[in-house]
Amino acid sequence: MIRYITRRLLFAVPTLLAISFVLFALLDLAPSDPTGQLPLTIGPEVRAQIRESLGLDQPFAVRYVKWLEQFFVNEPLNVVEKITGLEIGDSSGRLRVRSWATRSPVVDLIVERLPQTLWVVGLSYVVGILIALPIGVFSAYKQYSWFDQIGAFVSMVGFSVPTFFTGLLAILLFSVTLNWLPSIYDTTHEVTDLGSLWTQLKQLFMPVLVLAFYNAAQLSRFMRSAMLDNLNLDYVRTARAKGVRERAVLLVHVLRNSMIPVVTMIALGVPTIFGGAIITEQIFRVNGLGQLLIVAIQGADIPLVQTLTFIFAVLIVLFNLVADVLYGLLDPRIRYD
Amino acid sequence: MAARGAPAVDGRCVLDVEDVRTRFHTADGVVHAVNGVGFRLHEGELLGVVGESGSGKSVTMLSMLGLLPTPPAEVVSGRARFDGVDIMRLGRDALRQVRGAGVGFVFQDPMTSLNPVLTVGYQIAEPLRAHLGFSKAEAWRRAAELLDLVGIPSPASRLREYPHQFSGGMRQRAMIALALACEPKVLVADEPTTALDVTVQAQILDLVRKLRRELGMAIVWITHDLGVVAGLADRVMVMYGGLVVERADVEALYLRPRHPYTRALLGTLPSVTGSGNGQEARKRLPSISGQPPSLTTAPAACPFAPRCGHAFARCWRENPPLLKVAGGHEAACWFDVEAGAPRRQRENGPA
Numbered sequence: 001m002i003r004y005i006t007r008r009l010l011f012a013v014p015t016l017l018a019i020s021f022v023l024f025a026l027l028d029l030a031p032s033d034p035t036g037q038l039p040l041t042i043g044p045e046v047r048a049q050i051r052e053s054l055g056l057d058q059p060f061a062v063r064y065v066k067w068l069e070q071f072f073v074n075e076p077l078n079v080v081e082k083i084t085g086l087e088i089g090d091s092s093g094r095l096r097v098r099s100w101a102t103r104s105p106v107v108d109l110i111v112e113r114l115p116q117t118l119w120v121v122g123l124s125y126v127v128g129i130l131i132a133l134p135i136g137v138f139s140a141y142k143q144y145s146w147f148d149q150i151g152a153f154v155s156m157v158g159f160s161v162p163t164f165f166t167g168l169l170a171i172l173l174f175s176v177t178l179n180w181l182p183s184i185y186d187t188t189h190e191v192t193d194l195g196s197l198w199t200q201l202k203q204l205f206m207p208v209l210v211l212a213f214y215n216a217a218q219l220s221r222f223m224r225s226a227m228l229d230n231l232n233l234d235y236v237r238t239a240r241a242k243g244v245r246e247r248a249v250l251l252v253h254v255l256r257n258s259m260i261p262v263v264t265m266i267a268l269g270v271p272t273i274f275g276g277a278i279i280t281e282q283i284f285r286v287n288g289l290g291q292l293l294i295v296a297i298q299g300a301d302i303p304l305v306q307t308l309t310f311i312f313a314v315l316i317v318l319f320n321l322v323a324d325v326l327y328g329l330l331d332p333r334i335r336y337d
Numbered sequence: 338m339a340a341r342g343a344p345a346v347d348g349r350c351v352l353d354v355e356d357v358r359t360r361f362h363t364a365d366g367v368v369h370a371v372n373g374v375g376f377r378l379h380e381g382e383l384l385g386v387v388g389e390s391g392s393g394k395s396v397t398m399l400s401m402l403g404l405l406p407t408p409p410a411e412v413v414s415g416r417a418r419f420d421g422v423d424i425m426r427l428g429r430d431a432l433r434q435v436r437g438a439g440v441g442f443v444f445q446d447p448m449t450s451l452n453p454v455l456t457v458g459y460q461i462a463e464p465l466r467a468h469l470g471f472s473k474a475e476a477w478r479r480a481a482e483l484l485d486l487v488g489i490p491s492p493a494s495r496l497r498e499y500p501h502q503f504s505g506g507m508r509q510r511a512m513i514a515l516a517l518a519c520e521p522k523v524l525v526a527d528e529p530t531t532a533l534d535v536t537v538q539a540q541i542l543d544l545v546r547k548l549r550r551e552l553g554m555a556i557v558w559i560t561h562d563l564g565v566v567a568g569l570a571d572r573v574m575v576m577y578g579g580l581v582v583e584r585a586d587v588e589a590l591y592l593r594p595r596h597p598y599t600r601a602l603l604g605t606l607p608s609v610t611g612s613g614n615g616q617e618a619r620k621r622l623p624s625i626s627g628q629p630p631s632l633t634t635a636p637a638a639c640p641f642a643p644r645c646g647h648a649f650a651r652c653w654r655e656n657p658p659l660l661k662v663a664g665g666h667e668a669a670c671w672f673d674v675e676a677g678a679p680r681r682q683r684e685n686g687p688a
Binding site for chain 2: 233234238240243244245256257331332
């Protein structure tokens with residue numbers, strides 16, 4: 001297993017290098033100019049100076065290699081220093097990936113935004129799973145029952161109605177009509193006591209609900225079909241013929257087998273949490289990573305876009321590996337040697 | 338006939354099944370899979386149930402224990418007296434107590450009948466814990482004994498393995514261990530050797546003979562292999578089109594089959610004692626001409642009539658009930674194959 005993981009991690013290196021090159025080249029080819037939004041009164045020589053200060057006068061290859069060095073060497077070193085408190089080499093002279101718009105290091109911006117995204121999007125992912133699995137199991141067990149039919153209808157609605165619609169609907173209901181919940185997520189809110197925890201839960205409720213509904217809609221259907229794939233297999237009949245309780249037949253025998261593809265899908269979906277939910281974050285004014293990315297794209301903040309998208313790529317490669325490892329752990333027939 | 342275990346045919350009746358009728362509601366219409374099957378099983382007896390695919394052998398047994406998925410299956414009627422109670426009328430929990438503890442089940446395909454993600458030990462220990470209230474450790478210890486009983490070497494370490502680490506024959510042994518775990522009075526073996534290759538098949542048959550001698554349970558052995566039944570069974574029941582067409586002691590059935598279908602079946606067995614000049618070997622194997630019955634309607638006539646050389650007007654009009662043709666020998670046929678003429682018995686007189 002260890003050998004398999006090591007080999008997969010080594011394979012990930014060329015994959016990620018290729019992705020980074022494509023990302024960098026693509027954004028470089030895109031017609032964007034960091035001085036494009038400056039007033040027209042600023043002369044061309046000043047603009048050239050600005051470009052020079054950003055390192056844009058350098059050839060493509062040099063910029064790419066420098067970015068690689070910054071991303072793979074300098075920034076990890078900074079993170080290590082921050083955590084351990086040690087100083088490794090010349091930390092102040094180290095070149096960092098900086099946002100063109102704010103001039104602050106991109107990593108700092110991400111660290112600033114990450115908690116909001118994890119709270120809202122991460123929690124909605126967990127809630128979505130917790131809703132979807134029991135619904136999927138029960139829908140499959142009572143296939144074509146009224147519960148299953150309603151479940152099918154609700155989940156069809158769930159993934160065909162976009163979150164910007166359900167989100168606005170929720171705001172209209174809970175904030176405008178009932179006036180129970182705030183429609184804007186306050187990023188600066190800090191949880192210190194029970195009262196502030198309550199406020200936090202109140203402001204989390206709607207975005208989490210909207211996203212969890214969307215996630216659960218897909219996952220419950222997937223769980224249902226995974227259960228159905230197993231429910232009529234011979235080993236289930238064997239378990240019943242042994243006189244095992246129906247509950248155990250379902251939750252031990254069938255569920256254990258059905259969870260194999262479902263867990264894989266859940267693991268593959270984790271990177272999307274970090275990607276943030278651009279639309280939902282916009283609606284509820286959550287200052288998360290999705291918001292950061294959309295602002296960066298609008299402002300042609302190339303280093304920020306590059307870094308964010310590349311982090312997503314790393315996470316996707318990583319969680320593909322996690323999914324494969326989990327698959328091997330859940331299914332004894334699969335051995336990675 | 339080959340040597341058999343203790344043939345205690347005169348023992349007490351442990352399982353008395355009557356009039357099992359099961360239909361399947363499919364997209365193409367209703368399939369009448371079992372149309373009134375009954376049999377009695379005595380203590381220590383081995384009843385061979387023979388018939389081609391789709392003759393309702395397995396469905397009868399599965400109906401009896403409520404193991405068919407409903408829908409599409411619908412058990413229309415049936416009584417199965419086991420231990421003084423009709424198990425086809427039992428509630429969910431009472432029926433669960435019978436399954437595994439009273440009646441053990443061995444299924445056909447050992448490759449798919451064990452759960453691939455649970456260890457063999459867990460799966461054998463499960464009925465022990467469910468029925469006998471064993472603790473985890475006790476059940477595990479007993480499971481090791483059971484694996485030893487069915488002839489699996491180093492059972493303690495084998496318990497921790499998964500089914501895919503077992504060979505086909507080993508898996509069927511484990512399946513038998515599982516079915517015997519709670520020492521049921523009746524073991525239903527649904528084509529337990531069909532999916533195995535011939536040498537493994539012989540080993541499993543030897544094992545069953547040994548277990549019968551040691552444990553003395555009654556066995557229902559479903560198969561389409563007439564050779565296996567000849568060497569194993571005390572009594573044989575031949576099924577066709579969801580009906581019992583002949584029922585007799587094994588010698589009587591093989592030496593003097595009374596139903597044209599049974600005769601035809603026995604005629605299809607390849608002979609190994611050919612004439613020696615190679616003529617026999619070059620001949621095509623005989624087969625029963627015609628198609629198996631379609632079962633889309635409940636039988637109103639003899640289901641074998643279209644393929645039967647002796648069929649006459651009555652066969653197309655009335656479905657023959659099981660008629661007594663000799664002591665302990667019944668056949669569902671209007672024609673007396675030995676006399677070569679229609680049976681001169683009471684009209685509609687059941688055996």
